[in-house]
Amino acid sequence: MSMRYRTEAINSDGGEGTAAVPDGLTVTVSSPLNPDRDPAGTNxxxxxxxxxxxxxxxxxxxxxxxxxxxxxxxxxxxxxxxxxxxxxxxxxxxxxxxxxxxxxxxxxxxxxxxxxxxxxxxxxxxxxxxxxxxxxxxxxxxx
Known part of the structure; x- marks a missing residue:
């Protein structure tokens, strides 16, 4: 089996902060269980x-x-x-x-x-x- 594609994601902040894919995608993460969560964040x-x-x-x-x-x-x-x-x-x-x-x-x-x-x-x-x-x-x- 040959590899067709590879990526990785890195999260150092847990459920609140950011997560990133090294090729440039960075997303804000925010736990849906946190009443003070960032509404623009994803989970x-x-x-x-x-x-x-x-x-x-x-x-x-x-x-x-x-x-x-x-x-x-x-x-x-x-x-x-x-x-x-x-x-x-x-x-x-x-x-x-x-x-x-x-x-x-x-x-x-x-x-x-x-x-x-x-x-x-x-x-x-x-x-x-x-x-x-x-x-x-x-x-x-x-x-």
Whole structure:
């Protein structure tokens, strides 16, 4: 197996401060549990949602050979851990395919999930699920 791409991220501040990718991307991080958090900051929940939504939709686009539009939305919730201490993520991904019936959407979802690297990484977790849904186009916030 040959490496196709490599990156790294560095965080020295924990849940409040900044995190960076050495090629120039720096983000403000702010814990959603901190009542005094920076509202412009991001957090692991948002970054996980962005990573999976982007990866799964790019993979879905490859599956449909870019013949139709696809959309993915990912919801990430932070819960108290079911066992032990700390927290756990509950993650739901929703994929839709333009002009596709439920069976075709499920087929694209299964194929994209099997190929998407983020899906492979988190797909075995008990708190991660995927869903096919009817296509509604771009969310209003991205137009």
């Amino acid at each position: 692991p929940e948002q970054l996980l949602a962005l990573a999976w939504a982007t990866c799964l939709n790019a993979t879905a686009q490859a599956v449909v050979a870019r013949r139709v539009q696809t959309a993915v939305r990912v919801e990430v919730e932070l819960h108290d851990a079911a066992a032990g201490t700390g927290y756990e993520f509950h993650v739901d991904a929703f994929l839709s395919v333009q002009d596709a019936d439920a069976a075709e959407t499920e087929r694209v979802l299964a194929a994209a999930r099997a190929r998407c690297p983020v899906s492979k990484l988190i797909g075995g977790a008990a708190t991660v699920t995927v869903h096919a849904e009817q296509f509604v186009g771009e969310p209003a916030s991205t137009r």
